[in-house]
Structures are given as C-alpha cells and as structure tokens.
Amino acid sequence: MDQKTADVSFDSLLRIFTVPEGPDSTLTQIEAKLSQNLNHFLREHIVAEEKPLRDIEKDFSDPAIPEQPQFVSDHTQHLLDTLVSHSVHTSSPSFIGHMTSALPYFLMPLSKIMIALNQNLVKIETSKAFTPLERQVLGMLHRLIYSEKESFYSQWMHSANHSLGAFCSGGTIANITALWVARNNALKAEGDFSGVEKEGLFAAMMHHGYKGLAILVSERGHYSLKKAADVLGIGQKGLVAVKTDSNNRIVPEALKEKIVELKQQGIKPFAVVGVAGTTETGNIDPLRAIAEICAQEECHFHVDAAWGGATLMSNNHRHLLDGIELADSVTIDAHKQLYIPMGAGMVLFRSPEAMKSIEHHAQYILRKGSKDLGSHTLEGSRSGMAMLVYAAMHIISRPGYEMLIDQGIEKADYFANLIQQQADFELISQPELCLLTYRYVPKNVREALKLASPEQQDKIHQLLNELTKFIQKRQRETGRSFVSRTQLNPIQWALRDTIVFRVVLANPLTSKDVLTKVLEEQRQIATKVPSLINKLNEQCLAIQSAPQTTTSN
Amino acid sequence: MDQKTADVSFDSLLRIFTVPEGPDSTLTQIEAKLSQNLNHFLREHIVAEEKPLRDIEKDFSDPAIPEQPQFVSDHTQHLLDTLVSHSVHTSSPSFIGHMTSALPYFLMPLSKIMIALNQNLVKIETSKAFTPLERQVLGMLHRLIYSEKESFYSQWMHSANHSLGAFCSGGTIANITALWVARNNALKAEGDFSGVEKEGLFAAMMHHGYKGLAILVSERGHYSLKKAADVLGIGQKGLVAVKTDSNNRIVPEALKEKIVELKQQGIKPFAVVGVAGTTETGNIDPLRAIAEICAQEECHFHVDAAWGGATLMSNNHRHLLDGIELADSVTIDAHKQLYIPMGAGMVLFRSPEAMKSIEHHAQYILRKGSKDLGSHTLEGSRSGMAMLVYAAMHIISRPGYEMLIDQGIEKADYFANLIQQQADFELISQPELCLLTYRYVPKNVREALKLASPEQQDKIHQLLNELTKFIQKRQRETGRSFVSRTQLNPIQWALRDTIVFRVVLANPLTSKDVLTKVLEEQRQIATKVPSLINKLNEQCLAIQSAPQTTTSN
Structure with missing residues (x-):
C-alpha cells in the first residue's frame, strides 16, 4: 500500500x-x-x-x-x-531511427540494485569494490582495443597513480576528456612555463609562440567535437574539417595538406580525430593511415568510436576498425552498441601515463596516492553504471556480442538490398556497419531524372527533399515505426543538399518483416501528399515532353 | 528461471x-x-x-x-x-561521513521504470514528454531560487530558443557549464571579433588586450572549480582564492581588493563564485555582499549551492542563502539534499538568454528552432533522471522537503551540543546547515593544553592529527559507522593544519542514539593506540611538571 x-x-x-x-x-x-x-x-x-x-x-x-x-x-x-x-518506445523493433535500441531484461533488475546501492564512484570511501570493478571494466575495453599483454594490465589496471581511461556520462564527455588530455599534453610544463593546466591557454600560446590551435576531423565528425573545441578554449574555428571521399571517409592526403597549411600559418594542430562509425552514415575513417600521419606530425590521435567501437567485439568485423590500436585515445559508448542503459560512455588511453596531465587532488577527497577514480575524471560524483557493463560482459560474453554486432550488419545488408530492389526507393549510403540512408523517389520520377537537365534535376531534387521530410515526420507521428532523417551531400546527387531517411539496425528484435512494412508505410504516406506528388508529376511531364537533348547524369 | x-x-x-x-x-x-x-x-x-x-x-x-x-x-x-x-552502505543511519544518504523507497521502482523506458534527453525524437518534464523541473528549481512571476515561466520555460538551465550528471558539470557560459559572455562577439566560442581564447585575449582571466572564489571553494579553470583554458592559477573569516566565509573586502589588484595587472576577473554550503564545513558565503561587488565590477556571479541549495525548500532556513536570487547562475545537486539517486546535477541561470553563448546545433540532431534540450547542455545523450526529481517534488512536496532540511539542521545542532558536553571531544566548526567538524582530544590533554607553550602545542597538535587519522580509518574499517575526515586551519588552533572528523547529518534515519554511539566508538578506538596515547601523556606530564610561565591560548 x-x-x-x-x-x-x-x-x-x-x-x-x-x-x-x-x-x-x-x-x-x-x-x-x-x-x-x-x-x-x-x-x-x-x-x-x-x-x-x-x-x-x-x-x-x-x-x-x-x-x-x-x-x-x-x-x-x-x-x-x-x-x-x-x-518514445525506444525498444520497439520498429524504432530504427536512432542509436538507442532494446535492452536485455537482466539489466533492469540489476539497474535497480545499482541505484539502491547508491554508490559514488568519485572516491573509494563511497564506492569500495565498485572502484576496482570500474577499473576492470576500463581494463577490458582497453584490452579490446589495444590487446596489451597480461603483464601490462596487472601493472597498470589498479595502479593508484595511473588510469587506463575514464568512465563518463556519455560520448560527449568522453570526447572532451580525450581532447582535454591531448591539449594539456601538447602544452605541458617546460622551463619556467608550468603547463597549460596551471597557466592557461593564453600563457601557453605566448610561451610556444603559436597563433592558434587546431583539431582536425572529417567533415562528418560529430557535433560534440565543436562543443569540445569551444569549451577547451580552442574555438570552433580551431576544429578544422577535412575533405571526405564518396564513402564519407576522410581523405588522408587532404589531412596531410591541411596539417602543413596550418603549421605554415603558425597554428599548432595538436589532435586529429578519426571517426569509427560516423553518426550520419556509419562509415569508418582509414584509421591506420591517419595514425601514420599523426605519428609523423606529432599529433594526438583520438578515435571517436562512440557508436562503432562495439564492432571490435566481432572477430568477423573488427578488421573494419584496423589501426584503432594505434590511437592515443578512443571513445566508446556502452549505451549504444553494447546495449547498456543511457549514461555509460568511456574514453580509453593507450598510455597509462596520458591522463597525468589532468590529474587533480583535494584534501577531503581524492588524496594523493589513493586509488580514487575522481582524480582522473572530468565529472565528480558518479553512479555505479560500470556494474551494468561488467554484468553484460559476463552474461552476454564476447561471442554473444559478436552475434549481436553481426546480426545488425547482416540486417543492414539485407535492407540495403531490399531498398535497391524497389522501383521507387533509392539507397543513398551503403551500410558499412548497421546504419544506412535512403530516400523515396517515385518510379516515374526516377525515369524522368535520367532525361532531366541539371536545372530540372534541381527542381525535382527540392521536391524530393520536401517529400522525404514530410514522410519522415508523418511516419513518426503515426507512431507505428520511426526512422530518422538527416542531410547529406551524396556524389550521385552532385553534392546537392539531400534530405534522406536514416536507419540504424541494432535491435535484434527488428525482423525482416518490420523492414518491409517500413517501406510500405513510407510509400503509403507519399500518396497522402498529392500536392507534392502532383508537382513532381508536372516536372516529369515537362521533361518527357521536352525535345531530347544531352542531359547529365 | x-x-x-x-x-x-x-x-x-x-x-x-x-x-x-x-x-x-x-x-x-x-x-x-x-x-x-x-x-x-x-x-x-x-x-x-x-x-x-x-x-x-x-x-x-x-x-x-x-x-x-x-x-x-x-x-x-x-x-x-x-x-x-x-x-558501501551509504543509506545506513550511521554512514554520516559524506553527502550521500538514504533514498525514499518509491524512487527505486521509479528508477527501474525510468531505465526501462531508456529515453535519450538530447532530443525530442528520443524523449518526447520527457523534454517538457525536464524543462518543468528546471523551471521549478529556477523559481525556487529566483521567484520570478508566473508570466516569466509561461514565456520562457518551454521556449525553443531559450533555456532556464541544464540538467547535468552532477555538480562538477553544472559548475563547468556555468563558468563556460560566463566565459563566453565575457568574451562575446563585437566588431570583427566573432566571439570566444568561435575564435578561441587566444584570439579573445588579443582582441580585448587582457593578460589573463580570473575566477574568484573563497579558499573553501570546491576542487571542481580548479578542474573548470583548467578545462576552460583559464588555468588553475586563474582560480584566485580569496581570504575567509573564522567561519569559513569569504571576506567581501578582500574580494573587492583582489578584483582591483587583478584589474591593475591587466587580468580580467570575469566570474566570482559564492559557495552556499562549503564541502568541508557547510558554511555559506555572504551572497548579497558578493552580488553587490559583482554588479559593480561587472562579473558573472555564480553560486555553488550543489549541496546547500536544497535549504531553499525550508521557509525556516532559506534566509541563510539570502542574496542567492541575485546570482547569474546557481548549481544544485538533486542527488545530495534532495534525496535523488546519484547523477542529478542542475545549473540554473537567472536570464533565459544567458545560455545563448553556448548554443549549438547539428543537422541530423538539434535542428534550429526545435526544443531539443541538447542544444544547451555540455553533455550529449542523457537519461531521464529529471523524472525522479519531478516525482520526488510531487510526492514529498515542498513542506516535506522543509522537514527533511530542518531535521538535519536540528540534528547537527544537537550533535554539536553533545560534542561540547564531552570532556574529551572538541567541536571545530559550528554547524550552519547539517554539517560539522570536530575531533577527539583526551581530557588530560585538553587540560595540559591550557598551560602549553606554542612549541608544546605544536607537538600535541601533531599527535592529535595522527590520532584523528587513526580513529577515522579504524572506525571505517570496523564497519559499524563512518565519519569522514578533512584538514582545516581553525582560528582556535592558530591556523595550524588540523585534521578533523567531518559529519553530514542528512539521513532522516540517523537517531540521537546513533550519534552517541559514534562518539563512544571513537573514544574506544582511541584506547587501542597506546603508542599515540602514551606520547600524548608524556607531553602532558612534561607540561604539567614544567615551571609555570606565561602561555598563549
């Protein structure tokens, strides 16, 4: 009662x-x-x-x-x-628009236990066994990425003055932490300069004679990096976008040129971010090539694998992230493809010494020499979320995660094929992991496009953008299924701003039937906007009735 | 099964x-x-x-x-x-060493529901009704502090391009967010300078001709502010400590002088932090006096009320935070004195325009004009913790919280009196809220101290520090009860480094009997370190057998 x-x-x-x-x-x-x-x-x-x-x-x-x-x-x-x-029914098999999906049942009672225990991981006194547990979880993820020897982990995993990484509330804090460490290591104490952490960015720049700092990332980098550049005092202009190829992957040559260009301007490029699973298309940067450039140019190499990092669990697909083991730091979100509830980000550092540049202590808490986790985290008080990651690692196990990752990738392949078989849908980005983009293009419009002039294509393109937006919104409102939408600049549309549906297929309960129904529903919704369809038909007629001239595409 | x-x-x-x-x-x-x-x-x-x-x-x-x-x-x-x-049994009535205490029962099943729903508050598409709920919770806390009129809240609480604050994983992120906003507002776009968020700190300093930036706070400020100064590129030296009085409160005159001094050095003091409930002694800075200085000097006035802010719930004690309504921003942790599980920090801003300086957007997420919460938070993906605050506000209600706050303060008064009645305990800091510090001083030592020379006091003082450390550690290890310890520089010990027990009495289940037993246990443990007690006795004998001369204290 x-x-x-x-x-x-x-x-x-x-x-x-x-x-x-x-x-x-x-x-x-x-x-x-x-x-x-x-x-x-x-x-x-x-x-x-x-x-x-x-x-x-x-x-x-x-x-x-x-x-x-x-x-x-x-x-x-x-x-x-x-x-x-x-x-929002995020665990629904037909909620395939974002990176949040179903949770294993056992995590719900375990979450309740975790919350009832109400530990505070900032300090051993308020967390005891949770502290070594969290250090082990960080060790597990570190090993998944870097595969160091056993002796490495027995030496560093529980070392009071070292840290293999930090557990964070999410990927944004993880990325900020990585770039904070990178910034402080690039501007550390030397001579009579006592380091950026003590003297601040202005003094650091004066000491080194730099005119600016830069972080380089592909055009497809996550918006959290802009936030990081702002918070860390580098400025959003210091987040330099590098050209990508037609598969949304950074072009190494372009990266190299940009670094040279920045250096000539007196700007210090102190970090490069490789993306392992872009948020919009799920593509993976050529990590090994970036690592080589970073080694030559003495840049910190961070990999934002918030979403795609879990792919390392699959021996069948981890080769896609080849070179990640050369990164100085890596972000992985357990609340994405490790199927943990919201709030489980992590950043891992290859060197156990890396985080020394952000270490901090306080008298009543975080005493020197203690193993308190709080001395190496951006956050202070934190919950025992690491327990959920630990439990899932043991109950699902690596081969279990492999299956989860593999089924997502296979399903995305299946869906890509399904889309390509339709006369009225167009695949925009091929899935590399379990994420793809596409849009609805009525059959007659696809035919007409073959004959259209660039100007006519522009007009049709605008109408298709409106149609995509309408379908996505209406589908969400109707509540049976949910796909998200974003804007890309695909080669096949001559880099035009293109609005697309975006689908993430991580939920193991999403069946092939669900995917078929999603397309059917979108087709149905399209018929409900006669105004747009009529305008598209008009364009088609105009094209087809016009005298045949040379057309592009 | x-x-x-x-x-x-x-x-x-x-x-x-x-x-x-x-x-x-x-x-x-x-x-x-x-x-x-x-x-x-x-x-x-x-x-x-x-x-x-x-x-x-x-x-x-x-x-x-x-x-x-x-x-x-x-x-x-x-x-x-x-x-x-x-x-750690943080909800035990005898766990009185930290700010984590018991949780109301109803929050455990509600937490499970919250986790099962697995909403992502970064964006409406993944959180729907949770977004207006979180905005309402921020509105409630805003009103608790600032008491604006109804029309203010109906205008701003749900406004797409405004924000009354941000829900954070904890007080550290809340403090960083406040100072990030303050920094960006102090260095905003003007003329051909496009603002620190875009151009970075170096360009901002060159534009303004500043030699440095400073945040001022009392010597008793929380260590998270040092982290904030580091992350934000100001440098820990830019966190300037201001003298406190014998009650651990900032001295307004000293604050004023420091500001003048900094300005003379070409350093811009852009923010002052007032503490409403210092972590070590629970004291509250003279907020009104600080607010006046900030208004004169055009500094952002932030109040770190992570722990003490909940006192505003009590009409009997909210006057202790008089002047907080003049702050530009305030941090409150619901996981402290609002009895919510770990992970519920908040920062509130007086002006709905304040957070514009950190606003950010992205194409696939956080579109301009949307009400997505993620465009005004440091974090990205976040859980629906606000639901727990919302439920507790309704089920406990304001008068219920008042009782919880009042019982803590009364209990601390009771405990302070109890300590003062003991011949072998010494109260170090009087409780202003429900936090106090004290230490164990054997009766004969207290007597001898009256006759001791400063050198003799030094020796005894060192031994008492060791004894306090020993008792605290042993008591924790024995597991019956837990008090924390910290180091202070109290007037009565001539500002010597003094190790003390620290007690926080928020748990409504902590009885007077528990408090009596804590003292008894400490007294008992003391008898178990004969080496230290013997050394103290030797000192006492030496003092008492020496010829009586003038002594200090």
Whole structure:
C-alpha cells in the first residue's frame, strides 16, 4: 500500500524511507507488468498517435513546487497518463531511427540494485569494490582495443597513480576528456612555463609562440567535437574539417595538406580525430593511415568510436576498425552498441601515463596516492553504471556480442538490398556497419531524372527533399515505426543538399518483416501528399515532353 | 528461471531481450529482498569488517572479456559475493561521513521504470514528454531560487530558443557549464571579433588586450572549480582564492581588493563564485555582499549551492542563502539534499538568454528552432533522471522537503551540543546547515593544553592529527559507522593544519542514539593506540611538571 495519508508529518515522511510500496500498490503493479513484458507494457501504454508537443507541454507547465504531497499511487498514475504514455518506445523493433535500441531484461533488475546501492564512484570511501570493478571494466575495453599483454594490465589496471581511461556520462564527455588530455599534453610544463593546466591557454600560446590551435576531423565528425573545441578554449574555428571521399571517409592526403597549411600559418594542430562509425552514415575513417600521419606530425590521435567501437567485439568485423590500436585515445559508448542503459560512455588511453596531465587532488577527497577514480575524471560524483557493463560482459560474453554486432550488419545488408530492389526507393549510403540512408523517389520520377537537365534535376531534387521530410515526420507521428532523417551531400546527387531517411539496425528484435512494412508505410504516406506528388508529376511531364537533348547524369 | 543453457546461440541471445527473469530466479529474489527492506538486505550482505582493497582487487583483475557466457543466476550470485558484499552502505543511519544518504523507497521502482523506458534527453525524437518534464523541473528549481512571476515561466520555460538551465550528471558539470557560459559572455562577439566560442581564447585575449582571466572564489571553494579553470583554458592559477573569516566565509573586502589588484595587472576577473554550503564545513558565503561587488565590477556571479541549495525548500532556513536570487547562475545537486539517486546535477541561470553563448546545433540532431534540450547542455545523450526529481517534488512536496532540511539542521545542532558536553571531544566548526567538524582530544590533554607553550602545542597538535587519522580509518574499517575526515586551519588552533572528523547529518534515519554511539566508538578506538596515547601523556606530564610561565591560548 502507498502512504495512508498524504499529509505532511515527520512520521509519514519517515515512512517513505522505511516502508516500501506494498504488493498491491499502483507502483508495484506497474513495475511488475513492465518487468514481465516491457514491449507489451509499452505498446499498451504509449499512445499510438503523437500528441502535439504544445499539448504535452500543458501537462508540464507549473513552475511551483507543490505545497501538498501526493500519494505515491496517485502520482504513479499521473506519470503513466502524462509521461509514459507520451514517451518514445525506444525498444520497439520498429524504432530504427536512432542509436538507442532494446535492452536485455537482466539489466533492469540489476539497474535497480545499482541505484539502491547508491554508490559514488568519485572516491573509494563511497564506492569500495565498485572502484576496482570500474577499473576492470576500463581494463577490458582497453584490452579490446589495444590487446596489451597480461603483464601490462596487472601493472597498470589498479595502479593508484595511473588510469587506463575514464568512465563518463556519455560520448560527449568522453570526447572532451580525450581532447582535454591531448591539449594539456601538447602544452605541458617546460622551463619556467608550468603547463597549460596551471597557466592557461593564453600563457601557453605566448610561451610556444603559436597563433592558434587546431583539431582536425572529417567533415562528418560529430557535433560534440565543436562543443569540445569551444569549451577547451580552442574555438570552433580551431576544429578544422577535412575533405571526405564518396564513402564519407576522410581523405588522408587532404589531412596531410591541411596539417602543413596550418603549421605554415603558425597554428599548432595538436589532435586529429578519426571517426569509427560516423553518426550520419556509419562509415569508418582509414584509421591506420591517419595514425601514420599523426605519428609523423606529432599529433594526438583520438578515435571517436562512440557508436562503432562495439564492432571490435566481432572477430568477423573488427578488421573494419584496423589501426584503432594505434590511437592515443578512443571513445566508446556502452549505451549504444553494447546495449547498456543511457549514461555509460568511456574514453580509453593507450598510455597509462596520458591522463597525468589532468590529474587533480583535494584534501577531503581524492588524496594523493589513493586509488580514487575522481582524480582522473572530468565529472565528480558518479553512479555505479560500470556494474551494468561488467554484468553484460559476463552474461552476454564476447561471442554473444559478436552475434549481436553481426546480426545488425547482416540486417543492414539485407535492407540495403531490399531498398535497391524497389522501383521507387533509392539507397543513398551503403551500410558499412548497421546504419544506412535512403530516400523515396517515385518510379516515374526516377525515369524522368535520367532525361532531366541539371536545372530540372534541381527542381525535382527540392521536391524530393520536401517529400522525404514530410514522410519522415508523418511516419513518426503515426507512431507505428520511426526512422530518422538527416542531410547529406551524396556524389550521385552532385553534392546537392539531400534530405534522406536514416536507419540504424541494432535491435535484434527488428525482423525482416518490420523492414518491409517500413517501406510500405513510407510509400503509403507519399500518396497522402498529392500536392507534392502532383508537382513532381508536372516536372516529369515537362521533361518527357521536352525535345531530347544531352542531359547529365 | 534464468536462461536454460549458457551456450551462445542467437536464440539464447534473443531470450535475454524477450524473456524476463522468472519469479524463482536468483536475480528476482534478490531484487525482491532488497525492495522489501533495503537496510536489512544490505546489513545482511555487506560484510562488517573491511576487506583490504588489494584483496578486493584480486576479484576484479581479469582484463579479458569472457569468451563463455555466464548464467544470469550465477553471475548475480557472483555480484553479491564480490561486489555488493564489499560496497558501501551509504543509506545506513550511521554512514554520516559524506553527502550521500538514504533514498525514499518509491524512487527505486521509479528508477527501474525510468531505465526501462531508456529515453535519450538530447532530443525530442528520443524523449518526447520527457523534454517538457525536464524543462518543468528546471523551471521549478529556477523559481525556487529566483521567484520570478508566473508570466516569466509561461514565456520562457518551454521556449525553443531559450533555456532556464541544464540538467547535468552532477555538480562538477553544472559548475563547468556555468563558468563556460560566463566565459563566453565575457568574451562575446563585437566588431570583427566573432566571439570566444568561435575564435578561441587566444584570439579573445588579443582582441580585448587582457593578460589573463580570473575566477574568484573563497579558499573553501570546491576542487571542481580548479578542474573548470583548467578545462576552460583559464588555468588553475586563474582560480584566485580569496581570504575567509573564522567561519569559513569569504571576506567581501578582500574580494573587492583582489578584483582591483587583478584589474591593475591587466587580468580580467570575469566570474566570482559564492559557495552556499562549503564541502568541508557547510558554511555559506555572504551572497548579497558578493552580488553587490559583482554588479559593480561587472562579473558573472555564480553560486555553488550543489549541496546547500536544497535549504531553499525550508521557509525556516532559506534566509541563510539570502542574496542567492541575485546570482547569474546557481548549481544544485538533486542527488545530495534532495534525496535523488546519484547523477542529478542542475545549473540554473537567472536570464533565459544567458545560455545563448553556448548554443549549438547539428543537422541530423538539434535542428534550429526545435526544443531539443541538447542544444544547451555540455553533455550529449542523457537519461531521464529529471523524472525522479519531478516525482520526488510531487510526492514529498515542498513542506516535506522543509522537514527533511530542518531535521538535519536540528540534528547537527544537537550533535554539536553533545560534542561540547564531552570532556574529551572538541567541536571545530559550528554547524550552519547539517554539517560539522570536530575531533577527539583526551581530557588530560585538553587540560595540559591550557598551560602549553606554542612549541608544546605544536607537538600535541601533531599527535592529535595522527590520532584523528587513526580513529577515522579504524572506525571505517570496523564497519559499524563512518565519519569522514578533512584538514582545516581553525582560528582556535592558530591556523595550524588540523585534521578533523567531518559529519553530514542528512539521513532522516540517523537517531540521537546513533550519534552517541559514534562518539563512544571513537573514544574506544582511541584506547587501542597506546603508542599515540602514551606520547600524548608524556607531553602532558612534561607540561604539567614544567615551571609555570606565561602561555598563549
């Protein structure tokens, strides 16, 4: 049972700390239903048709903290009606638009245990065994990437004054941490200069005589790197975009030229970021080639493998990330392809000495020589999320993860083929991992395009962009399935700004049938915008009735 | 039941995504026991005597990701034996050493629901109703601090291009976010300079002709500010410590002088941090006086109320934070005195325009004009933690929180009196909120000190420091209770480095009896270090047998 009365007395207050919800309470019932069959529970409770955001906002518009306590049961019902019912069914097999997918069941009760223990990983005194556990998890990921010998890990994994990496709330903090370390190592103490961490960036630049700093990354780098460049005082202009090839991979020659160019301008390129699984197309940069350039040019080589890093679990596909073992640091998000709940980012450093440049101590906490994790993290107080990664590694195991990775890649291949077999869909980017992009192009339009002039192509292209946007939005609102959309500049569209559907196929419950239905639904929705279809038809007619001249494409 | 076999087949893999743990499984049983009586469960499972860290590490020493899957039940038992048994009982009524305390029961099932929903708050598409909910929570905290009118919140709370603050993984990220905003606003675009966010710190300094930047804070500021100064490129030397009075509060006159001094050196003091609840002594800076100086000197005024901010919930004590409503930004951690699980930091900004200086967008995510929360946060992907704050606000309500805050403050007063009544304990810092420090000083030593010369005091003082350290460590290892320790420089010890016990009394289950027993245990432990006690006795004898001369103190 919930609290008997919702009055405010110290006794009733103590009850919420001492008396658990009874077996018949609304909260217990809901927890049980959700634990028994999450997808069924969510299908029942999440409303199908999307409610407009401004209507949802009405339920969340009171800035006053309530003066009256609510019964737990009443509030739970309120959460069901206003929040759960209008949340996103991220674990649905037909939610294939983002990197969040289904979770293994065992992680839900384990999460509850983790939260009930309420450890604080900043310090041994508030986390005890969780500290060596987290260090082991970092060791496991480090070994997955760098495959160092056993002696390496027995020497460094639990060393008080070293760190193989940091557990973070997510990939953004992981990337910032990597670039923070790189910046501080590039501008460390020498002579009478006591290092950028103490004297700041201005003094560091004066000392070295640099006119600026630069981080280089492909045009397809994640937006978090822009944030990193801003936070770290380098400035977004210091994040230099390097040309990519037709497969969205950085062009090593272009990288080299850019570095030379920057140096000539007196700008220090202190880090290069290779992307292992771009967010928009899932492609992997040529990591080995970048590593060689970084070694020659004395740049820190960071790999943003937030999404794609889990591919290392598959012996069948880890070759795609060849060269990652040469990186100075690597970001991996366990809440993406390691199927852990939100909030499990990690950054790993090849050298156990790398993080010394950001080490910090404090008297009442993080004493020197202690093994407190907090002395090597950007964050302070942190939860015991590492426990979930640890458990999943043991229960799923490496071969289990291999299967999960492989099924995603195979499914993406299947879907790519399926799209290519359709007369009215066009594959935009081939999947390298389990991510691909495509769009809907009515059959007559595809025919007409073959004869169109560049100007005519432009017009059609604009209309197709609008159509793609419309279909994606409507499909999301209808609530049966969800694909995301982004904008690319594909070769086949002469680098025009092209709006595409984006699909990520990590959920092992996504069947081939689901994929067929997604295409059918998109085709159906297209028929519901006669205005756009009519305009496209008009264009087609104009092309086909025009005298045949030379056309491009 | 758990998985039948722990072989690796795709079918067995699918099972972990589709078949929940059965009612008789180890994991379900443990979850049930812990849900029925957390403290009982932890008392039973956490071993009393502390195991040395290096022994615990042996259980967490394998860097190889397992090649064989484990049964869920087997692994759960393994976690119980190696991890849970050697974790810290942070919710124990006698764990009074840190800011982590008991959690209300209803938050555990709610946490499970939150994790099962696995929303990603970076973007509406992956969080829907969670986005307006988080905006409301930020609005509630904003109103708690700034008490703006209803029209203010209806205008700004859900405005796409504005933000009242950011939900963060913790206070450190919140503080960094505040100072990032402050830095960027101090160095914003003007003329042909396009702002520090674009051009970086070096160009910004050249443009303004500054020789350095400074953040001012009292000597008692949190170590996270040093990290912030490092990350943001200001340098730790740019974090300028200002003198405190005998109550650990910043001296406004000294602050003013420091600002003038810095300006004369060509250094721009762009932010002042007031502390509302110092980590070591729980004192609150004179916020109103700081606000006035900041207004005169055109500095951003940030208040680090990570711990003490929840005091605003109490109408009886919120006057202690008088002036906080003048701050440009405020950090509050809900996982401290708002009794939320680890991972719920927040930063609030008085002006809805403040965060514009760190706004960022990306094509596939965070489109301009959308209400995606990710365009105003340092972090990217984030979980739906705000739901727990929202639920607690409704179920506990403001008057409930008031009681929780008040009981902590009253208990600290009670404990301070209790300590002062003992002949062999010395109160070092009076509690202003629910935090105090003290140490054990044997009765004969206290007597002798009255007659001691400064040199003799020094010697005794050193021995007392060692004794305090010993007692704190031993008490922790014995496992019945836990107080923390820190080092202060109290007036009554002529600013000598003084090691003290530190106690935080937030847990409503901590009884007066527990407090009495903590002192008794400390007294008992002291008798177990005859070497130190003997040395102290020798010093006492030497003092008492010496001819009486003038003594200080």
